[in-house]
Amino acid sequence: MAYRRTHTRIRPSIVHKRCTDVLHDPWYNKGTAFHLTERDRLGMRGLLPPRVMTFQQQIDRFMNSYRDLQHTTSDGPDDSLALRKWRILNRLHDRNETLYYKVLIDNIMEFAPIIYTPTVGLVCENYSGLFRRPRGMYFSAADCGEMVSMVYNWPAEQVDLIVVTDGSRILGLGDLGVQGIGIPVGKLDLYVAAAGISPQRVLPVMIDVGTNNQELLDNPLYLGLQQNRLEGEDYIAVIDEFMEAVFLRWQHVIVQFEDFQTKWAFKLLQRYRDHYRMFNDDVQGTAGVALAGLFGAVRAKGLPISDFVKQKIVIVGAGSAGIGVSNMAKKAMSSMLGDTDEASVQAAKQFWVVDKWGLVTKAREDLDPDASPFAREIEESEVEDGLQEGASLLEVVKSVKPDILLGLSGVGGIFSKEVLEAMRESTSKRPAIFPMSNPTKNAECTAEAAFQHAGDHIIFASGSPFQNVDLEDGKVGHVNQGNNMYLFPGIGLGTLICGARIITDGMLNAGAKRLASYMSDESVEQGIIYPPISSIRDITKEVAVAVLKAAIEEHVVEGYQDLSAKELRQMSEEEIETYVEANMWVPEYSPLVHTI
Numbered sequence: 075m076a077y078r079r080t081h082t083r084i085r086p087s088i089v090h091k092r093c094t095d096v097l098h099d100p101w102y103n104k105g106t107a108f109h110l111t112e113r114d115r116l117g118m119r120g121l122l123p124p125r126v127m128t129f130q131q132q133i134d135r136f137m138n139s140y141r142d143l144q145h146t147t148s149d150g151p152d153d154s155l156a157l158r159k160w161r162i163l164n165r166l167h168d169r170n171e172t173l174y175y176k177v178l179i180d181n182i183m184e185f186a187p188i189i190y191t192p193t194v195g196l197v198c199e200n201y202s203g204l205f206r207r208p209r210g211m212y213f214s215a216a217d218c219g220e221m222v223s224m225v226y227n228w229p230a231e232q233v234d235l236i237v238v239t240d241g242s243r244i245l246g247l248g249d250l251g252v253q254g255i256g257i258p259v260g261k262l263d264l265y266v267a268a269a270g271i272s273p274q275r276v277l278p279v280m281i282d283v284g285t286n287n288q289e290l291l292d293n294p295l296y297l298g299l300q301q302n303r304l305e306g307e308d309y310i311a312v313i314d315e316f317m318e319a320v321f322l323r324w325q326h327v328i329v330q331f332e333d334f335q336t337k338w339a340f341k342l343l344q345r346y347r348d349h350y351r352m353f354n355d356d357v358q359g360t361a362g363v364a365l366a367g368l369f370g371a372v373r374a375k376g377l378p379i380s381d382f383v384k385q386k387i388v389i390v391g392a393g394s395a396g397i398g399v400s401n402m403a404k405k406a407m408s409s410m411l412g413d414t415d416e417a418s419v420q421a422a423k424q425f426w427v428v429d430k431w432g433l434v435t436k437a438r439e440d441l442d443p444d445a446s447p448f449a450r451e452i453e454e455s456e457v458e459d460g461l462q463e464g465a466s467l468l469e470v471v472k473s474v475k476p477d478i479l480l481g482l483s484g485v486g487g488i489f490s491k492e493v494l495e496a497m498r499e500s501t502s503k504r505p506a507i508f509p510m511s512n513p514t515k516n517a518e519c520t521a522e523a524a525f526q527h528a529g530d531h532i533i534f535a536s537g538s539p540f541q542n543v544d545l546e547d548g549k550v551g552h553v554n555q556g557n558n559m560y561l562f563p564g565i566g567l568g569t570l571i572c573g574a575r576i577i578t579d580g581m582l583n584a585g586a587k588r589l590a591s592y593m594s595d596e597s598v599e600q601g602i603i604y605p606p607i608s609s610i611r612d613i614t615k616e617v618a619v620a621v622l623k624a625a626i627e628e629h630v631v632e633g634y635q636d637l638s639a640k641e642l643r644q645m646s647e648e649e650i651e652t653y654v655e656a657n658m659w660v661p662e663y664s665p666l667v668h669t670i
């Protein structure tokens with residue numbers, strides 16, 4: 075079958091506006107790069123300084139002013155410098171999206187910590203003061219009954235990706251209400267930068283059903299609904315109406331749920347996943363990334379992946395993320411053990427889950443049904459290897475001597491010196507320590523503390539970035555960023571361009587497996603188990619290829635644009651790779667054609 079591109083890169087853009095209206099539209103604005111004939115065509119001659127700059131000169135101008143800011147304010151407080159950096163990037167985002175994404179992609183190592191974790195957390199915390207121009211859409215409890223029509227207020231004819239939050243669990247920062255909009259914006263920046271989703275086709279969404287954060291409710295300048303969160307059926311009715319509205323207007327859209335509190339995360343996932351093209355990034359994306367990291371930790375010991383079934387894993391945090399990871403890791407183990415009921419029971423024995431009341435066991439009153447498969451088989455007044463219901467993290471680590479200690483608790487510093495020192499007694503020759511909570515201040519430990527207290531031989535991965543650690547004898551303690559950013563953009567892209575009807579476990583597993591195999595044995599041996607963020611576009615492409623292939627195998631593809639499901643199924647491996655790459659948007663100015 076002859077391969078067909080579904081879009082050509084430098085295709086003209088049709089605009090229905092002219093003059094300053096174009097200059098003020100970040101989708102089309104090229105600023106000083108409009109050449110003279112285009113200025114004439116669009117009635118903007120005289121509205122810009124006369125000299126026409128190249129794209130590269132514009133990039134240089136922006137980077138110079140960014141660097142100046144860094145020099146002039148580098149001795150101020152870290153948070154204030156980070157916010158200034160975010161502001162300068164955000165202003166560019168507001169003016170000229172093509173230039174913004176070009177500098178973001180070219181400097182992703184440096185800018186990811188600004189537009190994503192950790193700075194995005196700070197931005198959400200300070201959002202009421204930082205808000206200048208709206209980005210995305212706000213659906214609120216006050217809009218009930220209106221959503222199907224108000225969704226048409228969004229100016230884009232086509233939307234490919236929505237990231238939606240209700241602001242109830244923003245990173246490890248808790249309920250930030252409407253201020254959580256920063257998270258969908260940051261996630262979609264990565265969709266554009268890493269997966270090449272067109273910036274004109276992404277939509278950040280905040281569903282404001284109120285907040286239970288008293289400080290926000292008491293703040294007269296808070297921008298969200300000043301009421302407590304809706305609960306029960308009232309809450310579900312709002313989310314249902316939102317889903318119906320967006321899928322009615324854009325049948326092929328993908329909706330990523332992000333930073334919903336655990337009590338709704340699982341319920342909404344179960345409610346929608348068989349009907350809509352949606353997934354929950356905190357539950358499913360995080361699980362895939364963590365599983366890839368767990369496989370990496372096994373490879374780093376020089377063992378085959380099949381040895382994964384022998385790993386003793388302590389997971390701290392039994393929320394949407396912790397339980398999501400435990401489920402996926404247990405399923406992987408169980409399938410390696412033969413996929414029987416007995417295999418599942420055996421796999422469960424490799425997990426110790428600790429939450430804010432300590433070790434989770436069968437003796438727990440009001441045991442959360444989602445955590446129950448991981449509750450240790452310890453009944454009331456029973457003791458297993460010195461552990462009983464509610465045992466502390468330190469007691470658990472001392473008793474279990476785990477191969478892997480993984481934190482998704484949102485509690486900064488709970489991998490204390492004592493806990494980390496206890497990891498020296500791990501039975502693993504290279505214990506893995508993964509403080510995956512975000513942002514940095516909520517990480518269970520710092521990289522420095524981990525290498526200092528647990529030893530030079532550990533494998534380290536954190537949710538937010540840390541610098542590599544200098545060890546004795548000139549050695550380097552490698553820091554990996556174990557963040558769902560390595561999966562969600564590829565899940566979205568792969569799903570989009572084959573028109574998968576739903577997002578299946580098989581597609582998610584395929585993405586995770588590809589991430590797990592991405593690093594060479596040599597890198598893994600050095601403790602580098604995830605790619606550097608500078609490779610995020612390449613790993614995203616690879617994940618998308620794997621997701622797309624799995625969608626074909628699972629018979630859920632329905633075709634994309636003018637490519638039918640049949641044509642997709644007939645593509646060779648090589649054709650799929652080329653197809654994925656050809657569908658990744660790159661920031662380049664396209665000629666603007668004005669029509670009425």
Ligand SMILES: NC(=O)c1ccc[n+]([C@@H]2O[C@H](COP(=O)([O-])OP(=O)(O)OC[C@H]3O[C@@H](n4cnc5c(N)ncnc54)[C@H](O)[C@@H]3O)[C@@H](O)[C@H]2O)c1
Pocket residue numbers: 243244245246247334335336355356360363390391392393394395396428429430431432482483484485488510511512513516536537538556557558559
């Ligand atoms: N790295 C990533 O890609 C990634 C992805 C998703 C979530 N996260 C992070 O995971 C964290 C948790 O997210 P969630 O949705 O599961 O939140 P959650 O609030 O639902 O869950 C937190 C869990 O931690 C437990 N906990 C609280 N205090 C504790 C303590 N002192 N000791 C032990 N356990 C304690 C709670 O009982 C609960 O089970 C957040 O910080 C989030 O940023 C990271």
Ligand SMILES: O=C(O)C[C@H](O)C(=O)O
Pocket residue numbers: 190191244245246333355356511512537557558559
């Ligand atoms: O947003 C991130 O950096 C990862 C994750 O989705 C989280 O909720 O912490």
Ligand SMILES: [Mg+2]
Pocket residue numbers: 245332333355356
């Ligand atoms: Mg999240």
